[in-house]
Amino acid sequence: MNRGGVPIARIAGIRISADWSVLLIGALLAWGVAGGAVPGQVPGTPIWLAWIVGIIAALLLIASLIAHELGHALLARRQGIAVDGIRLWLFGGIAQMSGDWVSGKTEMLVAAIGPAITLVLSGAFVASSWLLVQISAPPLVIVVTEWLAAVNLALLVFNLIPAFPLDGGRMLRGFLWTRTKNRMTATIAASRAGRFFAVVVVGLGVLDLFFLDPIGGLWLILIGWFLDSAARGEATGEQARHALEGVVVGDVMSKNPVIVPSWITVELLVEQYVMGHQFTSFPTHSIDGRIDGLVTMRGIKQVPPQQRGNRRAIDIAIPADRVPVARQDEPITELLKRIGTASDGRAMVYDGGTLVGIISPSDVARLFQGGPGKGAARVAA
Ligand SMILES: [Zn+2]
Structure with a gap:
């Protein structure tokens, strides 16, 4: 991932920037709400209103992603790891760190905080959906909170899959590293898990492509491909780091x-x-x-x-x-x-x-x- 992107905010000293591809993903998300959730649950909503609701929902989801990444970035910084900023792009957010992990335990903690925040957000959206139903709030508001709860829960599950470099995979590597005291073998193992999972995702994508939903299938194939190259990159980077250890x-x-x-x-x-x-x-x-x-x-x-x-x-x-x-x-x-x-x-x-x-x-x-x-x-x- 190259650094840069368009700066959009600075929170607690952490620079947040976005790739142009975020516009695409934002539009797809808004479209999903405006063309799917809204007409499905509140039939008869004018299309312009559906789109406003869709855009608000997409922006709130992006804010949830930023909260998740801010968790990683702020905790990493507190642990003394250099943080360059948060980058939003096609597949969500990335907390960019130029500092190196000091220990497996630190990596586990920093990896776990993101899903923990997403869990809290999902809980908050589930609770507000329930509350809004109780007080008979406008149905469109309920559609948004329910959608945010569902997507955040899906993201939580996806992030927790123990496949490097997803958060679950980072937690796995941190855990193996702490147990075996060998960062290199821990990375190779976590990276293998990542590549295995990537193959599974691509396989599901191919099935989806031919039998169910071509766009969703294509999307899964892209994600799987990205995961595979990221997992390979992590292993190669680790081997390079290992090779350079002790060289002045x-x-x-x-x-x-x-x-x-x-x-x-x-x-x-x-x-x-x-x-x-x-x-x-x-x-x-x-x-x-x-x-x-x-x-x-x-x-x-x-x-x-x-x-x-x-x-x-x-x-x-x-x-x-x-x-x-x-x-x-x-x-x-x-x-x-x-x-x-x-x-x-x-x-x-x-x-x-x-x-x-x-x-x-x-x-x-x-x-x-x-x-x-x-x-x-x-x-x-
Ligand atoms: Zn994360």
């Missing part, structure tokens, strides 16, 4: 980078430095010896050959303040969180005030391929 920046970096004067022309840079070196990026220094930028091959290639004589290295360098800085003894996993596209996937490694190495995407890729290098040796150990 100094193991991975390309040592002794070639530092070039920032005032030389690109032409000179290519002739004197790029040819004959295996490096794909070159730090630049100013006249006073300060490191002021980083030239990458991508930057060099963007300069047409006929302009190389009158453009200088510093003109095409990424400014030094946009390149993340690391220490040699820093865990590589920490650095990877900071490396972004602004620096073309690169970081500069300092020992005290001296530049001693560069991390480039190929250094990181080598780690995963188990190729030559000290870092790879440590991965295998």
